[in-house]
Amino acid sequence: MAASMVETGEDAFRQMFKLYKRRNPPPDFSDVIDFSKCVTNDKIRPVKLDPAAVSDGDAANVGLHHVKDWRAFTLQGYPGFIFITNPFLRGSQPFWVRQCLKTYPQKPNICNLDMHMSPTDTQDIWAKSREPRTLLERLRWVTLGYHYNWNSKTYSANHYTPFPTELHLLSHQIATACGFTGFNAEAGILNYYRSDSSLGIHVDESELDHSRPLLSFSFGQSAIFLLGGTHRQDSPTAMYMHSGDVMVMSGLSRLFYHAVPRIVPAHQEVADLDTERCSWQGGAIVEQVSEEDWVVCSRYIHSSRINMTVRQVLGHGQSFPGTPPPPGHAEQHQAEDGKHMKRRRCSDSPNTEETR
Ligand SMILES: O=C(O)CCC(=O)C(=O)O
């Protein structure tokens, strides 16, 4: 056992998690990597994406800059980890924020409030969100597509509702630019963080095909994200995630421990979204958000953070154990052994470490 663990009874990841979560005294943030500052060194390496993989029109359709203008990085020692600093066109983030707050929490999608409220009460969280202290403030998670079961920590064939088309497209373009052709967005977990929320240490391994990347999109307030290794004793690297940033976890990093110990105030970028929205002309998919809707969204993201993670659950031609393979697919991969890491419990409490 490592010396530090003998002393404290805690693994290296947990020590770091507690350090960055600490309020009093606040931690020293000087070691937290800020990719938006664009320094490359021995640890932070630029990643060359294929600008021809996604046409400029396809990128713009989902509100993204041309791929040649994206700035992407990886970290030494984290194979398959890609960090793209805000690839969104000026004015397009408000659309995605509105989807997360107004559209995705609606039925048939599932949210934490459904756990102990009737469907009529959670039917339109948005309509009841004009006043402060509303249901929107109690929203902690939403699931899309194959709905993650927090108790069994599995996805299943019979717990599925259609995955949002526009989010599928956005994910597809990001994955394609990163070299993952044919990415099929099948499940989404959206996390809603208040300024004092955190997300506990975990690995996302419930998906049946780990060769497919996991995508993560952040909006609103910033966060400190910790990325460790395959063991809790591997000391994690801390980095900021700002509004618009996109993370791709693939390869070995796909199964690395990670966590969000702290939400940190955003700088000017969130305030800028208010003016950016007005300049957005709207497009094939990303439409301009109305003034009325933006009042609610803007108030929300001035104090909160939203993160969308998008996952492909099944490999090509794969099916859930005990269900027939999809028609037309001869080969079927064997599902993995079904062991799962500790994740959040089915709860509507804030995303504390204990709930993961
Ligand atoms: O909020 C984040 O940045 C991380 C979310 C996450 O790890 C998850 O939902 O599995």
Ligand SMILES: [Mn+2]
């Ligand atoms: Mn995760």
